[in-house]
Amino acid sequence: MLDKNALQQLSQLKTQIVESKDQGDGEVRGSQRRFGFVRLDDGRDVFLAPDDMQRVFPGDRVRINVLTDDKGKFKAELEKLLDSPLDCFTGRYVVRGQGHFIEPDLPRFNKLLFIPPSQRKKCNEGDFLYCQVAQHPFKDGKSQVKVLENIGSPDNPGIEGKYTQRKFKLPKDWPKDSSIGDDLYAANRSDLRDIPFVTIDSAETRDIDDALWAQANDSGWTLYIAVADPGAFIAPGSPLDRAALQRANTVYLPGFTQTMLPNPVSQGSCSLLASEDRTAIVCRVQVGKDGAISDIQFSEAMIQSRAKLSYHDVNADLHGDMDLGQTCLKDLYAASLALRQYRSEHHIVMPEQADFHFQLNEQRRIENITKIERNDAHRLVEECMLAANRSAALWLADSPALYVSHAGLREDRYNNVRAVIAKEMPNLADCQFENLSGYKALIQACEHSDSALPLRSIFARMLQPGELSVEARPHFGLGLECYTTFTSPLRKYSDLLVQRCIRAKLNNTTPTLPNEAELAALQDAIRNGRQASKQMEQWLQYQYLARNTTDTVYEARIAHVNGGGFTVELLDTGISGFVEARTIPEKLSFDADTLRLFNDKQSFQLEQLVRVKTSELDDFQRKLMFLLVA
Template sequence: MPTAIEQLVISETGLRAFWPDRVRGHAGRIAARPPSSGEREDLRELPLVTIDGANARDFDDAVFAEPAGSGWRVIVAIADVSHYVRPADPLDREAARRGVSVYFPGSVLPMLPEVLSNDLCSLKPGVDRLCLACEMRLDARGHVKSWRFFRAVMRSAARLTYSGVHGAIEAGDTKARRELGALLEAVERLYAVWRVLAVGRRRRGALEVDLPETRVRLGPDGEVRAMEQAERYNAHRVIEELMITANVATARFLGRARMPALYRVHSPPDADGFEELRHLYAGAGHPLSEAAARNPDEISRALRALRGQPAYEAIAVATLKCMQQACYQPANIGHYGLALKSYAHFTSPIRRYPDLLAHRAIKHLIDGGRGETAPLRGNELARTGSDCSEKERLAEKAMRTAVKAYKLRYLSGCLGDTLDAIVSHASGKGLFVQVPEVGMKGLIPRWRLPARHGRRRARDRRGGQGLHGFTLGQQVLVRVARVDEDRGHLDLDLLAG
């Protein structure tokens, strides 16, 4: 059940929070009498595992890897949502209206009813589940040499967590390794594949931005109990790279067959954004060439060089703000951030509508154009891509708004407290700083700045010359002066810096 803050955000954004009777009824009938599975390959003897967050309930993907010659055989098995959600049925229409699942700190607005998202479709351990699998052959350098998509039935060998896998593989925790038992070797193989893929990712110049994430921990009453720094392990990266690899195989499979599909595209920065990037990195001692407008390799190398320095987070955040937003469209123009020529979304059909459409297109191809309803084409496909992009942005805005509201609620009980902060950017209003403890920005109003700073002009939004005499990434000490929950403002006093 959404908390009061989440209910307000849902109301303001117009998100769909209730299931129409026809949708609930249809989902109930499918759960009671699932459609026949048809002919499928049997993967139940393979040690496929899911690796997710500790609180996850909808398990889209399971993974497996084994050596094959000098390379690897990798299987990414994805919940076969399209087997249950058919084109234009009540579930499909509602999923299209929602576009994505929305994850708030205290609740979830799923794209599909929970009887499907958390049960029938979810790849829960120890139970048979239908999946659409992508089998890939990788060479020793991580290049995908071949792929095959097929319907299968699987039985997850374990529901693993990022923290548990980290403990067993990275931290060498004896108890965690013992809990993995016979699956220890299977998980170590996944790490071995990831190491190869990570080298390939760096070789092609994909953008790598690691930013800390502050999570809100709520009590049973829906009120904020604490702010916690979310840990990011290599276990997260293992799954991310395996999913990216399967998504690339999907895009290449659909593209080579000239099958109309939605690609996940990311345009390079526009002229203004790139000029701001060049100014930003020149100020940090890492000037960018014109080539960085076509490939993010220089930016990634600069960020790696800056990691660990006080200005890193401010520069990384500013970098993302200079980028264009990724979106869904039928025209494949590549993905700038991932440095990929072709990319699509296939791995999360429980929570993303474009992935469901990709599954239908794949099935249409592997069935030789028979069986599945013909995939969307032309204007209808383009319109659906635009709608999905818009709904994704709306969901992200809603999640950010809710998280910010929780953080301001938490800070309203911290008036007068002293906090560490980092100079982020400036405007005529004053100096903006990032407060790592809560993971949000606050404003030191210009009139609160010392005279030697307050009279300086903020000519640029970012960079050393326009920060009221401060430097980007400079560490300062601030005091919580005012919290305006209604307007979403956090005002701070400068104590030292």
């Protein structure tokens, strides 16, 4: 038996050995192959061999010993599992020989997880499942799952919507008491029902947020934007309010809409339906002949829309192909042209993008995709909404409020931007694009540059995302000192919050704004909904494309470029896929400044038109690879 001194010496020796090791904590990251990496907290990426990768999940927090191989490269040796956030997930049931597994629908997760016999129930190969991790593989490389729900067979009509709802945990149920009562602010309302407002939306829209009216005067136009007022019936913190906060946004899935508010509210009692008395928050502004906005006023009002108009019909009316009998359309159009001209001269006008309409069949899959180009009616409504939202941000500037900010270019791309300016726009060498005025000068110069490069598109790929803020910060994307949105309160919870800020200022009260954690949770919920919509659209799009032969050739536009290849968008359908650089003869070099792949014989640049055909397509994994056609 060792004496006390010997034990102490062994303990000290063990401590010295541990301290002499290069150890670190970090997060496991998967790859497209069987190996992975550990991103250490100190910023290092350490290689994780396939055998060790079998013992962990992407996203796990682990402690590793950092070893160095014969070539001087870092290699991880797993020491301890610190945390494994993976719990419940969706996936596809697969059979490999005698083994039954689930193929998890998770990013960069390329391993199958074992389903024990007791959990297989009545599942069939190909079924979509909702599972929970029952055994982590860290100890012996073997994992097991528990089947919580068989979502259904891939042949079930509408299975894509049901699966997407489960995968992204979109709320399905409303609280027991989700009805609304009387107008809480009826005593404050002015009566504006004599103003002949009209609404302009898609023909199928039922949740109508806004109504418009304008009239010419000696100085330009008086413009009214009336916005639905669900906050008049939904008290902060009520069961319905909490449900709306949890949903954050209305999520538009093809063939299925996950609404922020119950349909009887968003499409009924609060929707600005024609010929119905409705509560509204009304923004009144004077639009000058030069498009400048002045005399901003807000009020709580009662209004009545005279007509529900569609974009198609309004555009026809504006160009003399139809007479809708609404005299305000001429003045609305004139005011919108002035507003747009002012924005193009003093702020930033975002490039237009076409929309794509999906026609679904009885299986709730895409039968046809129609490209919808924006017309003057779309632009009319857009300018009026921007005017109302810009006005709200200015009007609220001296009061507590919620804003939408955009910080411009990413700091890690500043050197790339400077390199492009030095070569393509030397007259802007001293441009301080880090601030709003400098960024506006940069973007406006792009519009008049004679460079052969698509400068505006290049800089657009280097932008930060927008975010919500309780401070009035610049919105670089629109070229504005401050910006907010309140014009979609039936569909966006943040707009409902801004409406409450407007009401608080009107009534000299203090609104309750979200704290930092609540704001982060709201933005996460918004991103989750957007991702759900995008992934389901891709799933259906890829199913639609799979009906064609692999020899079908498509006209496409290069939408993004990186060192591994480029993403293309098909012109007729908007479907996106990837062309790997290694599939193109002769090695290509990547220019990170101009986002260009090139060699001595060819070059691939943003906005360039190319012809492609499919080489690999998996609609469930949303994987679409193209080959370039000469």
